[in-house]
Amino acid sequence: MEKKIIYIRDTDSAQKERINDYFTLFSNELRDANLLEQVQLVKVADIGLYEKGVAVKIIPENIVYSGIKTTDVKEIVEETIRGGKIIKDLLCGKKSKQLRAVLKNCGYIDPESLEDYIAAGGYKALVKVLTEMKPEAVVEELKKSGLRGRGGAGYPTWMKWNFARGMNSPEKYVICNGDEGDPGAYMDRSVLEGDPHSVLEGMIIAGYTIGSTKGYFYIRAEYPLAVERVQKAIDQATSAGLLGNNILGSNFNFELEIRLGAGAFVCGEETSLIASIEGKRGTPHPRPPYPSVKGLWGKPTIINNVETLANIPLLIAGGGTKFASVGTEKSKGTKVFALTGKVKNSGLVEVPMGITLREIVYDIGGGIINNRDIKAIQTGGPSGGVIPQEFLDTPVDYENLGKLGSIMGSGGMIAIDDTDCLVDLAKFYLEFCVDESCGKCAPCRLGGYQLLQILKKISGGNGELEDLNRLKKISYAMQKASLCGLGQSASNPVFSTIRYFEEEYKRHIVDKKCPAGKCKALISFKVISEKCKKCGLCMKNCPANAITGSREAGYIVDSQKCIKCGVCFDVCKFKAVMKE
C-alpha cells in the first residue's frame, strides 16, 4: 500500500483540546487496524477550512472530510484508508474560497527537506527552463501569465525582467526582497519558513532569464528561522547541483547569498535596499535610473518580492495561460493576505484575485468578533488606506483598491469595527512612518512630523476645522514631492480616513468626542446610578482616587481627577460605568 498521510485539524479555535483527542482516536484506530506503519498522522495549523469542526485531509488522494465526529473515525480508517473508498456524507461540501498556490506546500512539506520539495513537484520548472526554454521564452511566459509584483506596487514582472535581460552588462544581479516590515503582515515570513526552496527556484529562474550569475536574499534579521531555513535550502541546493557552476549540465552558473536587514522599514524600498546590501545607510535614491538599468554596484538588477518569486515555479510548470486563468482582467493569479484585526479567524489566507472583500472577511475570516458590525478594512499597512464597509463587495485587485484610495500593498488586511477610532488609527500609522522616515528628503521628514502633530492636536481635543485642510494640503505635498515610496504613501492613511470618515474627524474637532472611545483626552467616565448596584468595586480599583461615594449614596467619578485609565469600566460587573 502506498504510504498515506492524514492531516488533521480542528478549525474551531475555541476547542483547542479537542484536536488531541482526535489525534489519539485516529492513532488508536490505526493501531487496531495494523496500519500505523503505512499512515502518518500530522496535526496541521491550517487546512484552508474554517468553522467546520474537526477536518482531515488524506494525501495522496486529497480527500477532505469536515465536521467529523468521534464515531466517524473508525469508518474513515476502515473505508477510506484501508478500502480506498470515499465516504460521501463526510466530504467537505462547500468548497473553500481560498485557493492555495503559493502556500500550497506551507505546512504540508518539511521545509528543511529538499527531497520533500522535489516530491511535491519542486524544481520541475527549473529543469524545464534550463532544458527547453530560452530566456526570451521565459519572459514570454511571464507576459502571458500577467503576473505583477506582489510587494505592493504591482509592476508587471515580465517588464522588469525584460529590461534587465536587455541590458548589455557582464554583471547583473537578482535580489529577493524579504524585508517585510509592514506591521500586520507576515506572508513572506511564512513562505520563507514554510517553503524556502520555492523562492530559491524562482530566483534561479530569474537569474537564468536576465543573464545573472549572482543573487542575494535580503531578509530581515528579525526572522531568524527564515534566515536559517533559507541558508539550509541554499546549502542543500548547492550540494544537489541546483546552484553553483554548470547547473544541471546547462552551462548556467548561479550562486546565492543571504544579506540581513537591520531593522529599517525604508529598506523595503528598492533603492534603499540596494544601499543596504552595499553595506551603507539605507537611504533611497531618485529613480530613474531604475535598478533594472543601474542597481546593485551600478549594475542591472532586478528586485522581486518573496511572494512574486514563489509564484514563478508554478507559473512556469503550469504555463502562463493556465496561471492567467485565475484572477481579474488586469490582476492575475492569487494573493496571500495576512488577515488580522477584529475578525474571528485571523491568519494567512490565499485567495484568487477578484474575490470580494466581504468574502474574505465573512466567508474565510468568519466575520467580526462578537458579531459586531464591520466599519472598514485597512489594506496595505502604513502605506495603504481604509476602505469603508459600503465597498465590501468590491473585487480585490490592484486597480480597484487603488481607486478606493488604498493599495494592495504587500498583503496586510485589517478588519476594523466600531470600537476602533480612525483618527487614532491614522495617528498610529503616521507615528510608524515618522519613526521610520530616513530623513533624507524634507517632504517626508517634515511633512510626516507636522501631520502627526496635527493629529495629536485633534485627538487631544484641541483641533480646529481648519486642521482638516492643513492635513489635506500637507498630505498632497508629501505624495507629490517625497523622494521614495515611504514618503509618497505615508499620508495615505490620513488621506483615506478623511475621505471616508470626515464626520468622525469633525466629531473629534467640533463636539470634542471620540465616538469609539479610544482617544483618551476626549472620553469621560460616568456611573449610571440606575444600573449601579453600589458594590464599590470601581472606587476600590481606581488608581487615582477619582471615584468617591459610599455603599448607601452610590458613586461618582470626578472628571478632574480621572486619569481615564478605564479600570472602573473594566471591573464593573453590571455595566454601570459608562464611557463616552
Next chain:
Amino acid sequence: MVKKDKLQADLEGLVKKWKDKKGNLIMILHSIENIYGYVPRDTSIKLSRLLDVPLARIYEVITFYNYFKLEPPAKHNVAVCMGTACYLKNAASLIEEIEKILHIKEGQSTKDGMFHLDVVRCLGCCGLAPVMMIDEKVYGKVKKSEIVDILSKYVKEEE
C-alpha cells in the same frame, strides 16, 4: 565585560571571512552584535583599522539601523509588540503594566541590569495578539494580569 584578546581574535576571524566580499560591513556588524549583544566602541575602532574604513562610516551605519545597539543589553529583553494587530488588542496596557512593575520606561533597563523594555513593531505573529517576547520566548494572547507572574519567573530563575 568582554576580554580584550578574545575580542581581537574574534574580530580578526570575522574580518577574514568577509574581507573579500563587497558590502560586508553590515554583515560583520551583525556578527559582532550576535556575539556581544551590542557593538562595543573598541570593536568599531579596531574594525575601522582592519577594514580600512573611517570610524564615522561605521557609526553612520550603526546609528541608522535599529538593530544595532551601542549599549550592552540587560539580562532579559522584554519586547512588547505594537504592530497593528497587537495595538488594536490593547498592547499599550501591557506596556503600562510592565513600566509600572519594573519602574522603567520604554527603551530603558532596570538598575540591576535584569530587564530591558523595548516596544517593537510586529513580531510577525499577529494571530496571537497581543504578543510580547522575553528573550527568545514568545508570549501570545497576554493578559495584563499575567505579566507579574511572567516576569517573576525570570527573577526566580536567577536565584
